[in-house]
Amino acid sequence: DAKTTQPPSMDCAEGRAANLPCNHSTISGNEYVYWYRQIHSQGPQYIIHGLKNNETNEMASLIITEDRKSSTLILPHATLRDTAVYYCIVRAIDSSYKLIFGSGTRLLVRP
Amino acid sequence: NAGVTQTPKFRILKIGQSMTLQCAQDMNHNYMYWYRQDPGMGLKLIYYSVGAGITDKGEVPNGYNVSRSTTEDFPLRLELAAPSQTSVYFCASSYSDRGHTDTQYFGPGTRLTVL
Numbered sequence: 001d002a003k004t005t006q007p008p009s010m011d012c013a014e015g016r017a018a019n020l021p022c023n024h025s026t027i028s029g030n031e032y033v034y035w036y037r038q039i040h041s042q043g044p045q046y047i048i049h050g051l052k053n054n055e056t057n058e059m060a061s062l063i064i065t066e067d068r069k070s071s072t073l074i075l076p077h078a079t080l081r082d083t084a085v086y087y088c089i090v091r092a093i094d095s096s097y098k099l100i101f102g103s104g105t106r107l108l109v110r111p
Numbered sequence: 112n113a114g115v116t117q118t119p120k121f122r123i124l125k126i127g128q129s130m131t132l133q134c135a136q137d138m139n140h141n142y143m144y145w146y147r148q149d150p151g152m153g154l155k156l157i158y159y160s161v162g163a164g165i166t167d168k169g170e171v172p173n174g175y176n177v178s179r180s181t182t183e184d185f186p187l188r189l190e191l192a193a194p195s196q197t198s199v200y201f202c203a204s205s206y207s208d209r210g211h212t213d214t215q216y217f218g219p220g221t222r223l224t225v226l
Contacts, residue, residue, distance in 0.1 A: 034214075041199070041220070041222075042219060042220070043115075043201050043203070043217030043218050043219050043220050044154065044201070044203075044215075044217045045217070046214045046215070046216065049214070087153065098156060098169070099154070099156075099215055100153075101146075101153030101154040101155075102153050103151075103152070103153055104153060
């Protein structure tokens with residue numbers, strides 16, 4: 001599975017959009033980009049995933065660049081409850097069961 | 112649905128003691144996983160199971176054993192607890208069909224301290 005690179009920490013103001021970047025320059029054609037988050041001491045929570053098209057669900061939007069070497073997770077209106085560690089994970093959905101967690105980005109939402 | 116449940120929430124063990132961490136899911140998922148998370152680090156896969164009666168090692172299996180006698184349950188056994196096993200343990204499950212492995216859902220975790 002491709003390695004990902006994320007900034008160790010970010011912050012944003014409550015009510016504003018939080019844009020979390022992820023680099024995955026060695027991603028293969030059959031690998032998806034997954035985002036999970038972990039709120040303090042809880043189990044990781046699935047947010048969204050995508051292959052090459054942009055995706056949106058009730059939690060967030062995922063923007064993947066055309067060359068697929070990077071992506072951005074967007075929380076459109078961040079709340080204090082979005083303070084968490086966000087993990088960007090790349091894996092092949094048809095062959096790999098594994099989720100390889102890196103260190104993630106610690107997002108702090110400020111009041 | 113309760114999702115993925117884990118017991119106990121907290122446990123303190125003495126070196127050399129043994130214990131079983133319980134994990135159950137009610138989503139009829141065929142895949143189940145055990146991860147550990149050390150302070151400030153990401154999760155590491157200990158063992159996984161693709162169905163009842165089938166288990167396999169992950170990245171860090173030493174010191175642990177698992178069994179999968181039913182679809183619902185996937186207990187993790189520590190035989191001789193060591194301080195290096197102090198960690199938070201997460202169980203997860205997912206559904207896989209014809210090679211397509213779906214999203215993993217995680218339990219709330221068991222915080223284990225070995226003194």
